[in-house]
Amino acid sequence: MIPHEQEMTMDGLGVVVMAAGRGTRMRSEQAKVLHQIVGRPMIRYALDVARAVAGHSVAVVVGHQAAQVRAVLESALAEESGGAAVHIVEQVQQLGTGHAVLQTRSVFLSGRGSAPAVYLILNGDTPLLQEATVRALLQTHRTAGAAVTLLTAILDNPGGYGRVVRRTEKGASGAVHASADVVKIVEDRDASPEERAIREINVGTYVVDGPFLFAALDKVQPHNAQGEYYLTDIVDMAVTQGHRVAALPLTNPDEGLGVNTRLQLAEAEQVIRQQIRRRWMEAGVTMIDPASTWIDAEAVIGKDTTLYPNVTLEGKTVIGEGCEIRSFTRLTNCAVGAQVTILDHCVFADSQIDEQATLGPFVHLRPGVRVRKKAKVGNFVEMKKTDLGEGAKANHLSYLGDATIGKGVNIGAGTITCNYDGVHKYQTVVGDHVFLGSDTQLIAPVTVGAGAVIAAGTTVTQDVPADALAIARVEQVNRAGWAARRRALLATEQQVPVKPAGKRTAASKVSTKKKRR
Known part of the structure; x- marks a missing residue:
């Protein structure tokens, strides 16, 4: 492993790693999280971060090519002793991110021990996400006293991404500015012109209070053309219920963005x-x-x-x-x-x-x-x-x-x-x-x-x-003068004129026939 300072896990922190998607934009028969970066399947990076910080347990949600992803995870876990317990949960039907997290309920709320006080939700396709960034996100969540805290990025071209809409406030001078609190996440296709102008986007990494997470997910409805249950809906629920939603913008925007294409895979490889x-x-x-x-x-x-x-x-x-x-x-x-x-x-x-x-x-x-x-x-x-x-x-x-x-x-x-x-x-x-x-x-x-x-x-x-x-080889024999005689013979043969090939005469044909008889 690369040398680094070891930090402690965080008591009461449960971690969900979502690795169920197919990744159609990769144009591959292989599940996206199994594509390798620097000699390791992509899912290993998220798993390492999860185990580094989890003080409760880790649940990895698999779906597409579940058996293959499970085998990679089990191989990785067999190589590393200690650390938080890791459970592999299958999402048989891929019905969205909210549905994926719901599959982990039995892991964290099994009744065999206390439930996590806080949940960290990671994506299996973010190999550039650093442990230090995750710890900073957890610290932001504690300091803000939030029910939900998002990891965000500020992009020059945010097109296609969900925008993070913050509450606006008036300063002492009367100027309006965005506050630290998040009001909602709006998808690009649903955004107003003013919202599309927002450059802060949601990268899909969350910290959520334990008592709030599964209660909120139970109320999520598939109000979209895909019929999927979106994890982002819990942000609206938190705001509606009067809870605070905070956000931490990344210093390096690329760190939190997922790998969705072969080009992004190559770019992530170079960064790592x-x-x-x-x-x-x-x-x-x-x-x-x-x-x-x-x-x-x-x-x-x-x-x-x-x-x-x-x-x-x-x-x-x-x-x-x-x-x-x-x-x-x-x-x-x-x-x-x-x-x-x-x-x-x-x-x-x-x-x-x-x-x-x-x-x-x-x-x-x-x-x-x-x-x-x-x-x-x-x-x-x-x-x-x-x-x-x-x-x-x-x-x-x-x-x-x-x-x-x-x-x-x-x-x-x-x-x-x-x-x-x-x-x-x-x-x-x-x-x-x-x-x-x-x-x-x-x-x-x-x-x-x-x-x-x-x-x-x-x-x-x-x-x-x-x-x-x-010694096991044929006995050497020296024949005196043999090489000189051979050279002389070869020289004689080279001096004999060779008659050019041509049409045979009638006489030669007769001669040939006689020889054949």
Whole structure:
């Protein structure tokens, strides 16, 4: 996780995360909240904020592709211990935002304990919303003594959004100005010309007093063409009942706006990536060209590590302190120890690299590799399910798969573990301080004992005892003068004129017929 100051949860705060919509403007068969931003499904951002502040419990409302969204949520919860309890509630029919929140009643008012004093309502498609902003909204709600508090944004072009209409007041000079209190939210299509001129819009994040929320939702009616129950109607109810409705405008308007299109998805990706880069640089990481450095949300980087241009750290990659990662390298779900050097054009996945190892350029580590302390892996080496021992060297042009290789082993260029017979895969075991000559083939299953030497060009089909020399190749034969005789023959053939092809004469045809008889 990105380093940040941990803040306490808020006692009595229940959180609703709405993640039931399809997101038709995404033009996708996949539910909107499952689209990824910086290597994480969008819903994870709202869930993180919810769990960071909830002191009671969290209810996530799912609907479209409920099973898939549930699976993502359960996977996320399995990875993180502690925190508020999270309940997943299904909205079988998507009948609007008010209806979605109503589905959580059984979670919060189960009778097994006290109900939340306050509710925070978040959207699953607002990945840019920051925890600090949510805490400020909760503080505004308490300070204002409001029944409902809205998060709002002031836009240069508010067209299409619901406008926040505030109560007007006269100042001492007689000038009319908007007060802190909200009177209503009016949809764009229903707004008067004066209301359309308002630039403050509702972004769909709310804080609502506990006793008021579900009592108000029970009275909401679907007075619209869509036949949906709108959460915004509780604002009118609060005002009608004489309760105060407050609002907190965002300092950065983009923070509260939802991701509804592929373009907005890409824009959110860029914003979050920039936030990640900034925070890791503040934590002591050097980036030669930050704009070209891509770091996923769950990656971790130690201080004094240097990332060169076009480095990509994906998934849950962890980089130790004092590392150097050169350009065009991509690591996915890897654990890298301290003071590791990774040269250009490397691709690693699901592998572990211990401290002070050196890898690259052009190294490919497939899942299940462990490179031990001070080991070296060089040009055009591919490894899969292999443990390369401490101080071992595989410097060039080799494939090592399903192998355990001991300390101090030297692997010559062109060495291959032949681990697959077309049906099954087998293990190769190489003991400590073995020397494997260039172009060695190890036909698994096979074991090479400690200290053994394998001659260059050897195909090893049997176990090699410790400290033995293994040679398995065709005996060399030297034929004296053969090369000179061959050159002379070739020169003679080149001097023989070749008769150009043409039409055959009658005589040649007769001759051919005679030969055929």
